[in-house]
Amino acid sequence: MSAESIKTVAVLGAGTMGNGVAHVFARAGHTVILRDVEQRFLDRGLETIGKNLDREVKKEKITAAEKSATLSRIQPTTDMSRLAAAEFAVEAVPEQLDLKVRVLKEADAVLRPGVILASNTSSISISKLASETSRADKFIGMHFFNPVPVMALVEVIRGRATSEETFRTTMSLCEKLGKKPVGVNDSPGFVSNRVLMPMINEAAFAVMEGVATPEAVDAVMKLGMNHPMGPLELADLIGLDVCVDIMDVLHRGFGAAKYAACQLLRQYVSAGRLGRKSGQGFYKY
Secondary structure: OOHHHOOEEEEEOOOHHHHHHHHHHHHOOOEEEEEOOOHHHHHHHHHHHHHHHHHHHHOOOOOHHHHHHHHHOEEEEOOHHHHHHOOEEEEOOOOOHHHHHHHHHHHHHHOOOOOEEEEOOOOOOHHHHHHOOOOHHHEEEEEEOOOOOOOOEEEEEEOOOOOHHHHHHHHHHHHHOOOEEEEEEOOOOOOHHHHHHHHHHHHHHHHHOOOOOHHHHHHHHHHHHOOOOOHHHHHHHHOHHHHHHHHHHHHHHHOOHHHOOOHHHHHHHHOOOOEHHHOEOOOEO
């Protein structure tokens, strides 16, 4: 199936990433079947989409009429069988292997045979996830970045069995969303988190060892390396629990000591200091 012929897209998960993915597909003119396990998650996701669209209207990126049209194209549901109408599907549930496998198996059983199934995983092996479905050649990684409506990059990850047609269709579909897709091959953390997470981890070590305060570490990286946001500010935005989970994926995948998560990160997570979402991480919010 070509990117041009894809009109209806299913998005599995209405959380932070899922509602963002639904937002960009609907804004680009696709009908979106947004599926989650409970109505309250769907309601929260739709509320977030509405607020983000309001922000785009205020910035004059879209009109009020375009906002209404975008929302009208999103069909929330708790019924997995609705995916039978989809021509492309993106899984965007939390970054837990067992949960992703369960949801992907359910979706695989409902989707028509020729439909591409993508995962928005940020670190889990695409080849592993693909092997749990009946469509390994039609399975691909489609790693969006938060906030999805704003960030241009989509890391498109080929598993070992991903077909060239699946890869080309997904790359083209990303471009139709106004995104900048970059193709990479399957490896722990892909490119983005393989490079980013050790930097965040090393910044945490610098704080733990008393080399500098979080403010000083972030100032050096912003002023000296021209980063728009310091690594510890970024860690708080991502979620310190997510950072630890990804470091653990890298550590298991490569078996190298350099990928062991900093103890300060683990201590903060154990104490409930997860970053912005909990009100405190390296900084208070």
